[in-house]
Amino acid sequence: MKTDTQIESTAGATPAADAVTVDDVTFTYHGAEKPALTRVSFVQSAGEMIGVMGASGAGKSTLAKCLNRIVPEFEDGDFRGAILIGGERLAQLRVCEVAPKVGMVFQDFESQLFSTNVAHEVAFAMEQVGMERADMNRRIMPALEAVGLAGFEHRDPMSLSGGEKQRLAIASVLALRPRVIVLDEPTTDLDPEGRAEVFALIRKLREQGLSLIVIEHESEELRGADRIIVLREGKIVADDSPRAVFAKTALLEECGVRPPGLGRALKLLGIEAEAESVEQAHGAILEKYPRLASVAGADARASVEAQATEVSATGAALVEVENVSFSYSGPRVLDSIDLRVEAGDFLAIVGQNGSGKTTLAKQIVGLLSPGSGRVMLSGKDRASMRPAESAREVAYVFQNPDHQIFAATVEEEVAFGPRNFGLPDEEIKRRCDEVLAAVGLQNERQSDPFLLSKGERQRIAVASVLVLRPRMLILDEPTTGLDHREQLRMMALVRDLNRSGIAIVIITHTPWLVAEYARRVVLMRKGAKIFDGGVREFFMNDALLRSSSFRPPEITELSRRFGTLALTTDEFVEWAKGQA
Amino acid sequence: MPIYLYIDRGTFIHRLHPTVKVFALFIMFWSVYWVDNPLALMFPIGVLMLWVAQLTDSWPNFYRLRWLFVILIFTTTLMWMVFYQLGTPLFSITLFHLSPHAIRLPLGPFARTIGWGGRPVMLKITWLSITFGIGRGIKLAELLAASVLFLSTTKIEEFTYGLQRMNVPYRVSFAISLSFRLVPLFIDSAVTIVDAQRLRGYDFDAGGPLERVRRYVPVVIPVFMGALRKANNMAMALEARGFGFTREPTTYIEYPVADRDRVAFAVLIALGIFYFLLYYTGLGGIGPAK
Numbered sequence: 001m002k003t004d005t006q007i008e009s010t011a012g013a014t015p016a017a018d019a020v021t022v023d024d025v026t027f028t029y030h031g032a033e034k035p036a037l038t039r040v041s042f043v044q045s046a047g048e049m050i051g052v053m054g055a056s057g058a059g060k061s062t063l064a065k066c067l068n069r070i071v072p073e074f075e076d077g078d079f080r081g082a083i084l085i086g087g088e089r090l091a092q093l094r095v096c097e098v099a100p101k102v103g104m105v106f107q108d109f110e111s112q113l114f115s116t117n118v119a120h121e122v123a124f125a126m127e128q129v130g131m132e133r134a135d136m137n138r139r140i141m142p143a144l145e146a147v148g149l150a151g152f153e154h155r156d157p158m159s160l161s162g163g164e165k166q167r168l169a170i171a172s173v174l175a176l177r178p179r180v181i182v183l184d185e186p187t188t189d190l191d192p193e194g195r196a197e198v199f200a201l202i203r204k205l206r207e208q209g210l211s212l213i214v215i216e217h218e219s220e221e222l223r224g225a226d227r228i229i230v231l232r233e234g235k236i237v238a239d240d241s242p243r244a245v246f247a248k249t250a251l252l253e254e255c256g257v258r259p260p261g262l263g264r265a266l267k268l269l270g271i272e273a274e275a276e277s278v279e280q281a282h283g284a285i286l287e288k289y290p291r292l293a294s295v296a297g298a299d300a301r302a303s304v305e306a307q308a309t310e311v312s313a314t315g316a317a318l319v320e321v322e323n324v325s326f327s328y329s330g331p332r333v334l335d336s337i338d339l340r341v342e343a344g345d346f347l348a349i350v351g352q353n354g355s356g357k358t359t360l361a362k363q364i365v366g367l368l369s370p371g372s373g374r375v376m377l378s379g380k381d382r383a384s385m386r387p388a389e390s391a392r393e394v395a396y397v398f399q400n401p402d403h404q405i406f407a408a409t410v411e412e413e414v415a416f417g418p419r420n421f422g423l424p425d426e427e428i429k430r431r432c433d434e435v436l437a438a439v440g441l442q443n444e445r446q447s448d449p450f451l452l453s454k455g456e457r458q459r460i461a462v463a464s465v466l467v468l469r470p471r472m473l474i475l476d477e478p479t480t481g482l483d484h485r486e487q488l489r490m491m492a493l494v495r496d497l498n499r500s501g502i503a504i505v506i507i508t509h510t511p512w513l514v515a516e517y518a519r520r521v522v523l524m525r526k527g528a529k530i531f532d533g534g535v536r537e538f539f540m541n542d543a544l545l546r547s548s549s550f551r552p553p554e555i556t557e558l559s560r561r562f563g564t565l566a567l568t569t570d571e572f573v574e575w576a577k578g579q580a
Numbered sequence: 581m582p583i584y585l586y587i588d589r590g591t592f593i594h595r596l597h598p599t600v601k602v603f604a605l606f607i608m609f610w611s612v613y614w615v616d617n618p619l620a621l622m623f624p625i626g627v628l629m630l631w632v633a634q635l636t637d638s639w640p641n642f643y644r645l646r647w648l649f650v651i652l653i654f655t656t657t658l659m660w661m662v663f664y665q666l667g668t669p670l671f672s673i674t675l676f677h678l679s680p681h682a683i684r685l686p687l688g689p690f691a692r693t694i695g696w697g698g699r700p701v702m703l704k705i706t707w708l709s710i711t712f713g714i715g716r717g718i719k720l721a722e723l724l725a726a727s728v729l730f731l732s733t734t735k736i737e738e739f740t741y742g743l744q745r746m747n748v749p750y751r752v753s754f755a756i757s758l759s760f761r762l763v764p765l766f767i768d769s770a771v772t773i774v775d776a777q778r779l780r781g782y783d784f785d786a787g788g789p790l791e792r793v794r795r796y797v798p799v800v801i802p803v804f805m806g807a808l809r810k811a812n813n814m815a816m817a818l819e820a821r822g823f824g825f826t827r828e829p830t831t832y833i834e835y836p837v838a839d840r841d842r843v844a845f846a847v848l849i850a851l852g853i854f855y856f857l858l859y860y861t862g863l864g865g866i867g868p869a870k
Contacts, residue, residue: 094824106816112817
């Protein structure tokens with residue numbers, strides 16, 4: 001049995017040694033044709049923070065799993081090359097033996113908490129390696145303080161918010177004092193507040209000199225890293241400072257990575273400088289286009305007013321939520337909500353987790369019944385409608401496509417709904433063809449849905465409700481867990497559907513999604529609707545944004561500094577060129 | 581929806597040593613097992629459970645599971661009343677007459693005739709069948725109640741620890757306690773999946789009982805796939821936290837043995853012996869002692 005002193009000695013790093021050395025690693029999963037990683041090499045010095053980016057399937061997670069031997073110990077395959085942690089080779093070690101050296105934090109925070117009490121959760125890993133109780137006691141409080149959870153010792157981890165859960169997971173690996181901490185998309189499933197918490201913690205850990213490897217989709221969050229590694233099909237295609245990497249906008253887009261909006265804007269404006277913040281971009285633009293400094297703010301207000309009329313000029317009411325209140329058991333989850341969705345609307349419902357967004361959606365589709373008030377679909381009380389009727393009015397795409405997929409083929413999965421409603425076979429066939437073409441899966445008809453990518457499964461989920469030809473579609477977090485390319489594809493699909501006349505309601509945490517696609521925003525807070533209006537109006541309302549910790553996209557912030565309001569990079573560039 | 585039954589209170593039951601709690605659960609099961617008589621099932625063990633529930637504030641959990649209790653007691657009582665046929669009838673009803681039938685089975689040297697019917701099929705209710713039915717209802721309710729009380733007052737890690745102390749290997753005891761954590765997660769996802777399929781027009785209530793079971797396929801498959809994925813994630817996270825590093829992990833939480841544990845242990849032993857004696861002397865049964 002290993003003793004505590006041995007663990008201490010691995011943790012007490014000699015500062016000169018490199019934290020991680022990945023030496024010519026090639027890995028092919030068992031049964032796969034192509035390698036998941038091909039000749040990957042890099043060295044991380046102690047105290048360095050490396051961001052890893054790339055599309056789904058580019059090998060990011062595989063790389064992370066190599067670092068603690070989950071690959072190839074746990075996930076079988078052909079592994080070549082070598083990995084060294086603090087100068088020590090990992091070959092032949094079991095995953096649990098690497099645990100004291102490499103701390104791993106996963107995306108699915110619920111699967112990495114095992115205890116009913118926060119302090120004990122932190123102790124869990126230390127128990128596993130056989131540490132003495134006195135040592136555990138010495139380490140628990142510092143670990144909790146480091147992640148800002150001091151005072152939470154006796155809480156049940158399940159009662160914490162997503163951000164707190166993820167910070168607890170980080171504390172529990174911190175307690176082992178590993179050489180390096182690897183975070184594999186730690187914020188993908190979190191709301192904006194949780195994301196902000198976790199990234200603030202990552203910055204803090206970095207300042208304290210911890211070696212970090214962070215896999216992340218949003219480039220803005222990785223600005224503070226020392227280096228960015230971009231993977232494409234298992235190969236490193238870029239390994240440089242964030243400034244240098246984010247300047248390669250074309251390469252990033254090719255790799256399915258969303259380049260920071262600011263960099264792209266500068267490039268389109270013909271400015272060679274790099275911007276690491278909104279201020280810098282503002283300065284750089286003013287340098288090249290001094291005339292922009294004198295543009296007055298009247299412009300922005302005018303565009304907001306123009307849009308206000310645009311929003312109200314729509315058709316008949318599809319959904320009318322009238323004074324609906326609801327509670328599960330306890331406090332009100334919905335408090336006197338009124339909401340009207342009209343034909344052709346594109347509405348985004350935003351708000352923190354627990355603000356009542358999903359509950360509101362469930363009221364509309366009929367999974368819940370109002371405690372008081374009523375929901376009308378096309379002028380009829382929903383309570384009096386049969387499922388077959390209401391399904392033709394409004395459909396709901398759940399956040400996780402795996403909560404509905406069960407059939408052996410894509411086609412069968414899509415045909416499930418119409419079959420339940422007893423449509424004739426030819427009609428089902430015709431509709432399946434139609435929707436599979438619409439979601440771009442016509443060639444996957446006979447594929448097993450479980451073997452497709454997350455993005456494709458998400459599109460199957462959309463197809464499988466679209467096939468019922470609803471007049472309105474509600475999508476709960478349709479882009480969560482998708483890479484940038486898949487996100488764009490998903491949203492292009494949603495936009496097309498909207499243009500074909502289907503009203504769209506998306507529930508989302510992603511600011512740029514709201515800015516680029518929605519026309520109207522509803523902000524929920526503690527079960528109440530506190531804003532309902534045009535997107536521009538929403539992003540103009542600083543007090544509201546601040547109080548709901550909803551950060552507008554950087555490009556919108558930048559445009560505000562020039563006294564205008566642009567929702568997308570293209571819109572801003574067009575405006576700037578027009579003014580200058 | 582809160583997914584655990586554990587209710588955090590500082591009562592002396594909560595503070596009992598985990599091993600004593602696991603032992604208490606065992607003794608509850610043991611005691612209830614040996615007797616059939618409703619009186620013996622109520623005194624002292626039924627009353628003891630009520631007292632513990634009151635003391636530990638566990639009523640919310642019983643309230644949450646109220647329908648399970650009602651259905652369990654009601655159906656078992658009724659079923660056993662009907663099927664238990666001993667004793668002098670209080671009343672009896674003729675349900676239907678079956679005309680006599682006979683079949684000759686041509687089995688060569690073993691050929692024989694089987695006959696049935698010719699007598700009315702009776703529903704006979706006796707004092708004994710009523711007592712037995714009620715006893716069975718209470719018995720099942722008490723088994724369930726013992727588990728609810730245990731889970732209301734025992735944390736998962738205490739459960740693991742208690743099992744370990746009873747020489748169950750760490751891996752086994754951890755797996756047991758982990759399954760407690762997983763079940764509520766799966767129930768949660770099953771609820772979502774039912775919603776999703778219902779919105780696609782699926783009717784879970786169509787058809788007879790067998791057909792209804794079959795109709796849950798569109799729920800079972802996603803739950804199962806999700807469980808596999810979750811289990812895989814969890815296994816990775818466990819190993820990444822050092823699970824398996826040593827065969828005998830240390831424990832962070834200390835469980836000193838106090839006087840209350842010794843007293844509780846003695847009381848439980850006495851209770852166990854008492855119930856075994858009730859069985860042994862026949863006093864815990866129904867009807868005449870043997």
